[in-house]
Amino acid sequence: MLDTRLGAVLSTxxxxxxxxxxxxxxxxxxxxxxxxxxxxDNSNYVNIIDMKIDETNTVLGKIKSLVTIRTRTGKKLTKxxxxxxxxxxxxxxxxxxxxxxxxxxxxxxVLSGKLKLSAGKLLFQSPSHEILDKYKEQVHTxxxxxxxxxxxxxxxxxxxxxxxxxxxEWIRSYEEYMPKEIIKEEGLVSLRTAIKNIxxxxxxxxLKRARQRLAFDELFLLQLKVLLKKKKWQKIAGDxxxxxxxxxxxxxxxxxxxxxxxxxxxxxxxxxxxxDFERTFPMHRLLQGDVGSGKTIxxxxxxxxxxxxxxxxxxxxPTEILAKQHYQSFLAFLREHxxxxxxxxxxxxxxxxxxxxxxxxxxxxxxxxxxxxxxxDKIGFKKxxxxxxxxxxxxxxxxxxxxxEIGDSPHLLSxxxxxxxxxLAITVYGDQDLSxxxxxxxxxxxxxxxxxxxxxxxxxxxxxxxxxxKGRQAFVICPLIDESDVLxxxxxxxxxxxxxxxxxxxxxxxxxxxxxKQEEKDQIMNDFxxxxxxxxVSTSVIEVGIDVxxxxxxxxxxxxxxxxSQLHQFRGRVGRGEYQSYCFLFTNKLTQDxxxxxxxxxxxxxxxxxAEIDLEVRGPGEIYGVRQSGLPDLRMASLTDTETIAKARxxxxxxxxKDPKFQNSEKLIEKLQEITEVFxxx
Ligand code: ADP
Ligand code: MG
Numbered sequence: 183m184l185d186t187r188l189g190a191v192l193s194t195x196x197x198x199x200x201x202x203x204x205x206x207x208x209x210x211x212x213x214x215x216x217x218x219x220x221x222x223d224n225s226n227y228v229n230i231i232d233m234k235i236d237e238t239n240t241v242l243g244k245i246k247s248l249v250t251i252r253t254r255t256g257k258k259l260t261k262x263x264x265x266x267x268x269x270x271x272x273x274x275x276x277x278x279x280x281x282x283x284x285x286x287x288x289x290x291x292v293l294s295g296k297l298k299l300s301a302g303k304l305l306f307q308s309p310s311h312e313i314l315d316k317y318k319e320q321v322h323t324x325x326x327x328x329x330x331x332x333x334x335x336x337x338x339x340x341x342x343x344x345x346x347x348x349x350x351e352w353i354r355s356y357e358e359y360m361p362k363e364i365i366k367e368e369g370l371v372s373l374r375t376a377i378k379n380i381x382x383x384x385x386x387x388x389l390k391r392a393r394q395r396l397a398f399d400e401l402f403l404l405q406l407k408v409l410l411k412k413k414k415w416q417k418i419a420g421d422x423x424x425x426x427x428x429x430x431x432x433x434x435x436x437x438x439x440x441x442x443x444x445x446x447x448x449x450x451x452x453x454x455x456x457x458d459f460e461r462t463f464p465m466h467r468l469l470q471g472d473v474g475s476g477k478t479i480x481x482x483x484x485x486x487x488x489x490x491x492x493x494x495x496x497x498x499x500p501t502e503i504l505a506k507q508h509y510q511s512f513l514a515f516l517r518e519h520x521x522x523x524x525x526x527x528x529x530x531x532x533x534x535x536x537x538x539x540x541x542x543x544x545x546x547x548x549x550x551x552x553x554x555x556x557x558x559d560k561i562g563f564k565k566x567x568x569x570x571x572x573x574x575x576x577x578x579x580x581x582x583x584x585x586x587e588i589g590d591s592p593h594l595l596s597x598x599x600x601x602x603x604x605x606l607a608i609t610v611y612g613d614q615d616l617s618x619x620x621x622x623x624x625x626x627x628x629x630x631x632x633x634x635x636x637x638x639x640x641x642x643x644x645x646x647x648x649x650x651x652k653g654r655q656a657f658v659i660c661p662l663i664d665e666s667d668v669l670x671x672x673x674x675x676x677x678x679x680x681x682x683x684x685x686x687x688x689x690x691x692x693x694x695x696x697x698x699k700q701e702e703k704d705q706i707m708n709d710f711x712x713x714x715x716x717x718x719v720s721t722s723v724i725e726v727g728i729d730v731x732x733x734x735x736x737x738x739x740x741x742x743x744x745x746x747s748q749l750h751q752f753r754g755r756v757g758r759g760e761y762q763s764y765c766f767l768f769t770n771k772l773t774q775d776x777x778x779x780x781x782x783x784x785x786x787x788x789x790x791x792x793a794e795i796d797l798e799v800r801g802p803g804e805i806y807g808v809r810q811s812g813l814p815d816l817r818m819a820s821l822t823d824t825e826t827i828a829k830a831r832x833x834x835x836x837x838x839x840k841d842p843k844f845q846n847s848e849k850l851i852e853k854l855q856e857i858t859e860v861f862x863x864x
Pocket of ligand 2: 474
């Protein structure tokens with residue numbers, strides 16, 4: 183059994199065992215899945231005469247002599263002469279006096295390590311060794327050698343020695359769980375081959391195939407897991423109670439009377455949502471689109487359909503200002519449709535609140551809009567049909583669960599203005615359906631984006647001053663400081679003082695940061711909204727989707743510290759009104775890479791495109807909004823490997839379609855049940 187404790191099979195000390203245990207390696211299976219982090223290829227022997235300085239050389243030769251001495255500093259130095267038929271070289275090790283005993287003289291051994299030139303002398307320094315035994319396979323030298331993530335007291339060498347025989351003994355206990363067709367279609371090696379070769383590959387090619395197999399497995403199982411979760415949710419909630427018919431005439435009238443034509447992407451998303459309402463289970467959909475791409479109108483059409491089916495709608499935003507903006511948009515959009523819309527804010531009096539809650543409970547109000555706090559209170563609805571959640575990554579899993587509770591499984595539509603590439607989205611938000619608005623309404627002006635060199639800073643300030651005198655407003659975002667919140671507040675406060683007392687002395691400058699109380703933040707944002715503040719200096723708390731049409735300038739300090747998708751979020755705060763808008767990127771120090779990244783900002787205005795670049799260059803965790811959503815724990819696969827993700831998704835979908843009960847792949851069920859609480863037959 184692969185879950186046999188290591189203590190029962192390894193001959194080693196209890197100290198080693200407890201060290202392994204502390205890194206989560208307890209069983210045979212754990213150890214065989216303790217994958218190397220790298221490999222050194224010393225499969226090619228060189229002659230001593232051909233050894234290269236500062237490179238790893240692997241030499242087959244004989245030790246002629248060996249002595250251990252004590253240096254002046256008290257270290258033990260073991261040194262000697264190593265030779266082959268082409269020459270000889272001095273070899274030495276620090277603090278490994280046991281080698282004196284262990285290494286045989288005049289007998290073939292392999293040494294592998296770096297050749298150093300020190301004080302004019304060539305020295306083979308601390309090479310790893312392997313004594314050749316024609317009955318044993320080589321482990322440490324003369325091959326592609328695995329290098330393991332090392333922890334205190336557990337060396338790679340030790341791990342290699344223990345893992346090698348374990349593989350030989352236990353590999354047959356691994357049973358193939360991947361369906362044959364998938365193995366064939368994806369050209370995968372067997373599980374056993376993969377595990378063996380991930381530790382001790384015979385060649386680069388076999389290592390590559392081992393990696394491919396293991397990476398595919400991780401992604402495939404992950405996709406199966408999210409798809410099963412989705413299916414389970416559909417089944418639990420799928421009693422048809424919230425099934426609706428599309429109110430075609432009402433919707434057509436609504437769309438025909440808009441002052442603009444919907445974009446293709448808006449049309450498509452609308453159709454996807456309306457189709458969801460017609461099904462027997464509640465929608466769980468994420469609508470992604472850049473700021474200004476027109477998500478609100480799509481949400482409004484969805485709401486209208488729900489109301490005309492006799493249900494209620496709740497809309498929640500992360501801040502009160504955003505909730506208020508939704509309230510105003512919905513009032514405007516639905517004015518002609520005889521819809522009762524209510525708004526709950528912190529400032530709503532208790533009396534008003536009670537009134538609204540009564541309306542919700544009796545079904546008199548059709549739409550209630552507020553912050554996420556709306557679901558914290560013990561409120562209820564008569565007939566909740568749809569919950570719309572703005573900026574979903576700020577909305578925790580628990581809150582979502584709560585919503586299901588209070589609303590008796592309403593349809594769920596999340597809106598997100600933080601686009602992420604599709605392959606990543608199906609992994610991170612895989613249990614939801616995705617609608618993507620990747621197209622801006624026609625005639626939108628682009629925000630002019632420039633990286634400003636330091637010597638142009640004063641010019642930029644004077645130009646901004648002139649704009650402010652014309653009535654425009656500006657944001658100044660201060661650099662991201664990882665170390666601490668306190669430092670960040672200090673830095674933003676310094677910047678504020680500099681700007682308000684010197685650079686923009688004559689203007690109203692405001693300050694916003696995360697340490698302020700919510701009411702203070704709201705007050706400042708309101709003042710900015712009302713143009714009582716012209717220039718708002720802020721930390722990255724500004725990122726939330728506030729809409730101030732008169733703000734046309736976004737200045738970002740230390741721009742190189744932010745990811746592209748986050749810079750793009752900041753930039754989305756301007757360009758919301760009729761005036762040409764600008765984004766200026768200032769940098770502290772810029773590398774070639776950094777410069778190239780910022781050029782991406784100048785070139786692209788699509789959040790999807792920028793997130794793709796971020797994913798490639800900085801990895802998934804750096805994409806704005808993704809880390810908060812929780813990244814899967816992957817050992818072998820990479821979330822940037824879009825090709826394998828797409829393949830894994832396709833195969834997962836295919837198997838759920840063809841064999842939803844896994845009747846032809848029982849082994850796969852077992853495997854799935856090991857890793858997920860979602861049971862196939864639930
Ligand atoms: P988002 O919520 O995606 O950031 P909004 O829904 O607030 O974007 O839309 C931004 C602005 O664009 C709004 O004023 C909206 O009325 C307008 N708008 C939406 N769709 C279109 C369209 N197809 N053509 C022109 N303007 C549109
Ligand atoms: Mg919006």
